[in-house]
Amino acid sequence: MTDSTALDPPRSDADGTGGSTNGTGRPSTAGAGFDLGALFRRSTTPRPPVYGQHHFVTIGVFLVAVALIAPEIAQSRSDQFLVNLWLVYCITGIGFYWVFGLAGKFAFCQTFMMALGGFTSAYLTRPDGPNQPFLVGVAGAIAVTCVIALLLGLSVRRAQHFYFAIATLALESIGHTVFKEWTDFTGPNGTTVGVPPAKIGGTEFLQESEVFRLFLGALAIVLVLAALIERSPLRREAVAARDNLLVANVAGVRADRHQLTLLVLGSGLGGLSGALIAHWNGVIGIDSFGIDLAIGIFLMLLLGGSGSMWGPVLGAAFYVAVPDLLSGIERYSAMVYGLVLLVVVIAMPEGLVGAVRKGSGVVLRLVDQARGRPGTTAVPAVAVAGAGGGATAAGDGAGDPVGTGNGAGPAEAGPAQGGGDGAAG
Amino acid sequence: MEKFVALTASGIAFGAVLAIVALGFLVLYKATGVINFAHGDLVTLGAYIAVWAIKEHGLPTVLGYVVALVAMFGIGVLVERIAHAPLRRRPHMVVVIATLAAAIAIRGAVSVWQGSEPKSLPSPVGDEVVHILGAVVAYQRLLIIGVSALAVVGLIALFQRTAFGRQVRALAADPDTARLHGVRARSIAMVAFGMSATLAALAGILIAPLSAVDLNFGFNLMVLAFAAAVIGGFGSLEGVVAGSLVIGLTQQLVGGYVFPAYASTLPFVLLFLMIVVRPTGLVELERTRL
Numbered sequence: 001m002t003d004s005t006a007l008d009p010p011r012s013d014a015d016g017t018g019g020s021t022n023g024t025g026r027p028s029t030a031g032a033g034f035d036l037g038a039l040f041r042r043s044t045t046p047r048p049p050v051y052g053q054h055h056f057v058t059i060g061v062f063l064v065a066v067a068l069i070a071p072e073i074a075q076s077r078s079d080q081f082l083v084n085l086w087l088v089y090c091i092t093g094i095g096f097y098w099v100f101g102l103a104g105k106f107a108f109c110q111t112f113m114m115a116l117g118g119f120t121s122a123y124l125t126r127p128d129g130p131n132q133p134f135l136v137g138v139a140g141a142i143a144v145t146c147v148i149a150l151l152l153g154l155s156v157r158r159a160q161h162f163y164f165a166i167a168t169l170a171l172e173s174i175g176h177t178v179f180k181e182w183t184d185f186t187g188p189n190g191t192t193v194g195v196p197p198a199k200i201g202g203t204e205f206l207q208e209s210e211v212f213r214l215f216l217g218a219l220a221i222v223l224v225l226a227a228l229i230e231r232s233p234l235r236r237e238a239v240a241a242r243d244n245l246l247v248a249n250v251a252g253v254r255a256d257r258h259q260l261t262l263l264v265l266g267s268g269l270g271g272l273s274g275a276l277i278a279h280w281n282g283v284i285g286i287d288s289f290g291i292d293l294a295i296g297i298f299l300m301l302l303l304g305g306s307g308s309m310w311g312p313v314l315g316a317a318f319y320v321a322v323p324d325l326l327s328g329i330e331r332y333s334a335m336v337y338g339l340v341l342l343v344v345v346i347a348m349p350e351g352l353v354g355a356v357r358k359g360s361g362v363v364l365r366l367v368d369q370a371r372g373r374p375g376t377t378a379v380p381a382v383a384v385a386g387a388g389g390g391a392t393a394a395g396d397g398a399g400d401p402v403g404t405g406n407g408a409g410p411a412e413a414g415p416a417q418g419g420g421d422g423a424a425g
Numbered sequence: 426m427e428k429f430v431a432l433t434a435s436g437i438a439f440g441a442v443l444a445i446v447a448l449g450f451l452v453l454y455k456a457t458g459v460i461n462f463a464h465g466d467l468v469t470l471g472a473y474i475a476v477w478a479i480k481e482h483g484l485p486t487v488l489g490y491v492v493a494l495v496a497m498f499g500i501g502v503l504v505e506r507i508a509h510a511p512l513r514r515r516p517h518m519v520v521v522i523a524t525l526a527a528a529i530a531i532r533g534a535v536s537v538w539q540g541s542e543p544k545s546l547p548s549p550v551g552d553e554v555v556h557i558l559g560a561v562v563a564y565q566r567l568l569i570i571g572v573s574a575l576a577v578v579g580l581i582a583l584f585q586r587t588a589f590g591r592q593v594r595a596l597a598a599d600p601d602t603a604r605l606h607g608v609r610a611r612s613i614a615m616v617a618f619g620m621s622a623t624l625a626a627l628a629g630i631l632i633a634p635l636s637a638v639d640l641n642f643g644f645n646l647m648v649l650a651f652a653a654a655v656i657g658g659f660g661s662l663e664g665v666v667a668g669s670l671v672i673g674l675t676q677q678l679v680g681g682y683v684f685p686a687y688a689s690t691l692p693f694v695l696l697f698l699m700i701v702v703r704p705t706g707l708v709e710l711e712r713t714r715l
Contacts, residue, residue: 338530
């Protein structure tokens with residue numbers, strides 16, 4: 001760990017300001033109001049630069065903002081439904097971010113994992129069956145999906161890229177038929193009805209507003225987990241292995257193990273979100289986990305940006321909002337998704353998060369140019385705060401399977417950092 | 426015996442259609458190195474264009490088919506212009522994602538244009554059947570087998586005997602060297618996208634009269650064709666044809682005799698086991714391009 005910190009660039013480079021600091025020698029005053037971490041850092045050993053991205057602060061701000069704003073915006077029941085759908089898609093999206101974004105595995109089986117989790121939890125909590133409490137059902141769902149993902153990962157561990165993709169497509173198709181035919185486990189025609197609502201202790205989560213609190217709590221736990229992974233060596237080494245497997249292996253990165261870990265954890269999140277959906281809707285049917293949703297999850301991650309844990313959060317919001325925004329012409333939504341995705345892939349390879357990062361980089365550069373002029377002192381603080389909040393994972397320009405080599409402006413230091421990451425492992 | 430003949434006939438016919446689908450994306454893969462996830466939706470689109478030309482515009486069946494094939498060549502070139510040309514210098518992963526985006530867009534466009542109700546496509550041979558060894562076999566299946574055989578022979582001849590085929594093979598073997606030798610990679614990419622889309626439409630038109638056309642129609646075929654391509658050793662035309670027949674026959678025979686409920690999963694189980702045992706396919710790939 002100390003080795004890696006020694007290799008990494010100084011802290012200020014890691015929060016997305018690297019491109020503008022390099023060479024220009026931005027004075028410390030520009031970031032003085034923002035760099036609270038420095039106060040704590042001085043007394044301890046040097047911290048890894050990734051800690052400077054303030055993940056937990058960002059998560060806290062995000063959760064508080066959602067908790068305060070969402071109920072205000074979403075007054076009607078259908079809007080509340082959409083918000084809850086967004087939260088639950090965020091969970092599965094973050095899981096898929098680990099699998100696809102970090103491990104670089106082209107997996108089509110996230111919807112299968114969701115369905116598996118949903119059916120498992122529905123089965124475990126069935127009143128005329130095992131009749132377990134909600135939390136046991138959810139834990140069972142996560143456990144079962146993790147085990148299945150582990151078996152999947154172990155059995156196709158030698159398959160690369162395209163072969164992995166079609167192996168997971170195959171699993172998805174097999175799962176679809178099995179869920180449909182194995183009616184003892186799922187129910188007639190692959191649908192379980194009468195799933196009991198979520199209940200923790202004495203509290204039942206029936207109304208949309210109650211479900212909102214439950215889902216926000218679940219998302220909070222997931223986000224904290226995601227942040228822990230975001231700042232862990234696991235992420236760094238997985239990204240190194242994804243971008244150049246050979247070099248990473250030579251450097252001693254245990255790529256197989258990392259990819260397996262991320263696949264298992266990501267699938268577990270899929271199972272969690274599936275279970276939440278089942279208890280929320282009271283019914284779970286295999287037909288709602290078809291190829292449309294599989295592509296939809298891809299869309300969430302790619303739109304939002306596959307280089308950051310906030311990508312799927314943004315992308316899921318977009319995915320949920322589009323049919324609502326196009327009310328009256330919802331039937332165009334699939335076309336809009338496709339075209340928007342095309343535009344994103346061509347014009348913004350790092351997704352919305354990447355675009356935000358790029359934008360904040362441009363702002364920072366302008367600020368740098370304007371530096372020294374009196375009267376602009378307030379601007380840097382705002383701009384830097386924007387960069388810190390929006391660009392939580394900046395500095396990994398090499399950290400995006402979509403946009404490798406096309407690093408956004410502020411991530412000019414990215415490739416260098418990516419190289420450092422590889423060597424550090 | 427009758428059951429066996431009938432199942433074999435439908436197995437071969439289904440395998441033949443899969444072979445056309447698989448050859449379609451293989452042509453593209455050979456020429457450009459792109460795995461096109463929009464291929465399945467091009468199959469769907471081709472079938473829908475035929476339905477549109479015949480049912481809504483009253484064209485004779487065969488003429489409607491030709492219209493669909495020609496239109497799909499143009500659409501293939503269009504897809505190349507939109508989803509491939511701007512991304513030429515990007516990593517292959519990006520292009521693959523762009524094809525996925527094209528797939529979503531095509532699917533969305535079809536659902537807006539034709540709705541999500543299943544449609545049926547008339548066949549030039551109608552519902553006529555022929556009796557072979559006491560078994561009833563639809564003429565359409567024989568037509569599928571005949572047309573597919575012609576298409577496969579034609580493709581192999583194209584690849585082995587023409588300048589275009591030689592250039593595509595050169596690109597598949599070593600894109601950089603091929604370009605240095607003056608192979609026009611860009612125009613070949615456009616033609617390959619067009620050909621690939623035409624083959625997709627051909628497959629869609631052939632199989633559609635036997636079932637209904639809906640939005641997921643092509644995607645499922647494409648996944649099965651992936652399976653066929655993997656089993657046949659990704660890259661060789663003959664291997665892909667063999668793999669397709671294996672898949673078609675397994676699904677029909679084993680499914681028909683042993684467990685009908687799970688018949689549709691058999692190819693996938695086969696595919697999955699295949700990837701577990703031989704993660705690089707039956708025939709080793711010389712180079713991975715994805």
